[in-house]
Structures are given as structure tokens and as C-alpha cells.
Amino acid sequence: MRPFIAMLAALALASAAAATPERWKSEWPQTDFQTTTIEDWGEIISGGPPKDGIPALSDPQFLQAGQESRIGGTEPVITVEIEGATPRAYPIRYLTWHEIVNDTVGGVPVAVTFCPLCNSALTFDRRVQGRVLSFGVSGKLRNSDMIMYDRETESWWQQAVGEGIVGEMTGVELDLLPSWMESWDMFRQRNPDGLVMAEPSWNRSYGTNPYRNYDSSRRPFLYSGEMPPHGIPPLVRVVRVGDRAWPMTRLADETEVTEAGVTIRWAPGQASALDAGTIARGRDVGAVRVRDASGADLPHDVMFAFAFHAFWPDGTWMLGQ
Template sequence: MRVALSFLFAVILSTSALASPEFWRHEWPQTNFEKTTVPNWIEIISGGPPKDGIPAISDPSFVRASGKTGIDPTEPVITLEMGGAARAYPIRYLTWHEIVNDVVAGVPVAVTFCPLCNSALSFDRRVDGRVLSFGVSGKLRHSDMIMYDRETESWWQQAIGEAVVGELTGAELTTLPSWMESWAEFTQRHPDGLVMAEPAFNRDYGRNPYQGYDTSGRPFLYSGELPPHGIDALARVVRVGDRAWPMERLAREGEVREAGVVISWRAGQASALDTARIGAGRDVGSIRVRDGQGRDLPHDLMFAFAYHAFWPDGAWMLGN
């Protein structure tokens, strides 16, 4: 795995000179490359698959959590609770599809997961009264997935929920409170909740194609600055706004109350980026992020290098 990543990293860097709108227009004839907030086109590279080579899911099917089989108790899911509805989106599916376009309690949502950044975010798909549907562009910036909307073919940076290329450049998606937790945690709390059913694609769901990634020494397809304070590039951090709390600190303290948020940690969730089978991954724990009144807050659980790339002036909440 590590040898292959190093080889691909070198190949991408050697061809990065091709990163320009002129090179991409044949694949993206509807994208307005005259509008962008990306300071240098060389920041955008191919992740390997072409446009829609990683197929996003639209109109997913669901089954009752209590009747779902085949998911290990420690496997991570993205949980979204809205308007009395509770839904779980297993990472075993998101690893292969990265985006799910859904409607929950009447709200059009996009549930997203970028394996290379461990970033799991859910967004409201409405922008200025228009409902967008998202796909996977096959492009990366700072190793983070670039999504695109099918309506204007604008490019959106998943980690920040903002359009960075195209007609909608500068538009921002509303981030919804969602979180990663173990399948066992979801089913215990919501036995009658809904879980996304297995998509009808020929994929080895449950297998981790990024085996050993979150214990490797260097992020894949990333050439930016590494995090400060001696923090490992692939250490997990909890980002709330422009602040980041190291997962290591949260695991040690159990609960942190500061900067107007309450972050709690508990054991029991497997890493999706460790062993060959997701359910066998080492325990990295689950977190919940709430305000002082106990309301869930939008946040992300991402790798430290990605946080530093998108929030270079952010505050590192290291404690004592």
C-alpha cells in the first residue's frame, strides 16, 4: 500500500503542470473556469478516477436498523437526525461512493465522506432556492474531494462546503449536524431508525481499499505544509468552526468543555482506514459535539494535515 501510494504521488506531481482549465475543458465543457477562488490551478490534481468514476448515490433505499445484518458492531456510520427522523449511512458504502444525495424530513441533503481526509460532512443541498445534486469530480485539492453539482457543473470543496470553480463560485452550503459513530451505537439509540441499504453496484462493501492509510507517515496526494506542534499529519482532529481539538486529547480527557462547545468521546468505533476489513479496524472512538444547551453542532472529524491546509490560521485546542 505505502509503495503504491508513493509511486502514485510521484506520478501526480510529475504531471501537475497539466493542471489548467485548458487541459480540463474537454471533460468539463459546461464549467465556467473564468470564475474561481483557487489561487493556483496547480493545487487541483486528478485523484485517478475520472468524472463520476466514483459513482455518487441518489435516491438511496433504506431498511429498518433492527433488521439490518452484515455490518459489524464497531463499523462507523454517519448519523443524521432531522425532524424526528434518524438515518445511518454506513462508511462501508460511502468509502466507494463518497456522496449520497438524499431527502430527510423534507430537506434535500448530501451526505459526504472523503477517505483521504477522513472528512464526513452533511450539507443542505439548497442554494438560493435551487436544489443541487452532487457528483464526484475525480479531482482533489489538498487531498480533499472536489464535488460538482450536476446543474451548473461548478466544483465544490468538500471540506469547506464552498464552490471554488464555476458559475456558483463563492456560494456556500449549509453544514448540518451529523456525526460518525459505531453501528452498535446507532442501533442502540435508534432500533427503529433507518439505515441505507446496500447499493446495487459491484463493490466489495466492507473492504477498506486504503489499508494502513491512517498509520502511514505521509498523506496521499498532498504536498502542502504539515501540521504544527508536532502533531502527526494523519492524526484525527475534531474541527468546530476554525478550531481543532486533537482526538488524542479527547480520548484522554473523555469530555472537553471550552470555547462554547462540549465534546465527548467514547470507545467502540473502528477506524475505516486501518485494516483490510473495516470492521476489524483498531478502536479510534466516537465523539459528539454539542453546545451548552445540549444541541448537536456541525463539525468535522478530519486528519490534521487537511485541517491545517484549509484553516492555516486556525486555533489548535491542545489543552495543558
């Protein structure tokens, strides 16, 4: 186990036995722990950093795509394209260290999120019950997935499912917006006049991967739940649409799949952000676009198989013939 991951594991395991709401109330005095969908508090553990120890970003700066020269061509970005707004790319080299970006695109308040331990990259609408929320990183994990919190009510939210799990917002679901991971080259070739998030002013080793070789590990980090069925390795990427999951290995073989009202196209050229010590040198894992029957982009996620099974234990595995 790599030193960085080993350090986080030691911190998390040391606190797991004491993972109770009572222990957290001093850190979270505004959180309503009586209102929750959590039945077993032992599922929630510290990931190592404290509340805001991983600093979420708000109102980031942007560059014209042609002005950006630091990002490698195969490096992954999260693309957000909202009608009436210039397409935007959020580089994973920054989200690895910040995990959440609060932004506004075309008048829509969005939270662009990335959980490295699940490879989950989702974009949410921040408008909830008539107000705009701002999200931060709680420092807590459940099934190895980031627990976000909103600064307005200090409710906790499960990133992989976009739902409130503790506090006033328990049971509230965030609206998921279409976005996707692709390479920087793919984005700028399609959007030469697009925008890319500028490097934040924090002192971080942007472009490096602190989870080196993680996605070739035999077991996921800080996860004690069931492994996926059908002999699927836990750290294989799957494309999740609703409660269905298509293994990326199948998509790479077939390149295009149309079923269950969904068309998924796979193309090579995107580096893994969780492989080499430098993200730009990660092995090629490919990228997907997911569209409905009319050709419109669909909200989806590309996550690890273990995380899909953890949050959708009764989900459907689209394994083909």
C-alpha cells in the same frame, strides 16, 4: 506504499504538471473556469478516477435497523438526525466507494459526504439560491480533499469547507447540518427503530478498505502542503468546529472537554475505516458527540490534522494544558 494507493499516486503525479483549466475544458465544457477563487491551479490534481469514476449515489434505499445483519458492530456510520424524520445511518463501508449520497430526510435535501483521504465526513443542505443541487465526484483533489461538483451548473465545490471554488457557484457556501460518525452499535442501540442505508447495487467490495493502513502512515497521500504545527502528526484525527481543532488524542485522554462554548464527549467503540483491510477489524479510534451550551448537536468534522491546517492555516489548535 500499498498497490492501490501507489497506482493512484502515479496517475495523479503524471497529470499534476498539466493541471490547468485549459486541459480540463474538454471534460468540463459547461464549467465557467473564469470565475474562481483558485489562484494556483497546480493545487488541483487528478485523484486517478475521472469525473464520476467514483459514482455518487442518489435516492438510496433503506432498511430497518433490526433487518441489517452485514455491518459489524464497530463499523463507522454517518448519523443524520433531523427533527420530524426517522434517524438514518449511512455506513462508511458504502461511502468509501461512493463518497457522496444525495438523499432527502424529513423534506430536507441533503448530501452526505465522506472523503477517505482526509477522513472528512460532512452533511450539507443541497438547497442553494432557490434550487436543489445534486452532487457528484469530480475526480479532482485539492490538499488531498475531494472536489465535488453539482450537476446543475457543473461548478466545483471543496468538500472539507463546503464552498464553491470554480464556476457559477464560486464563493457560495453550503449550509452544514449536524451529523456525526459513530459505530453501528452506537446508532442502533440509540435508535432501534432507525433506518440504515441498504447496500447499493454496484459491484464493489463493500466492507473492505482499499486504503489499508493509511491512517498510520507517516505522511498524507497526494499532499505537498505544510505539515501541522506543534509537532502534531499529520494523520492524527482532530475534531473541527468552525476554525478550532481538538486533537482526538487529547479527547481520548480526557473523555469530555467543555470550552469555547462547545462540549465534546469521546467514547470508545468505533473502528477506523482506514486501518485494516476489512473495516470491521480496524483499530478502535473512538467516536465523539459535539454539542453547544444548550445541549444541541453542532455541525463539526473529524478530519486529519494536515487537512485542518491546509484549509484553516490560521485556525486555533485546542491543545489544553
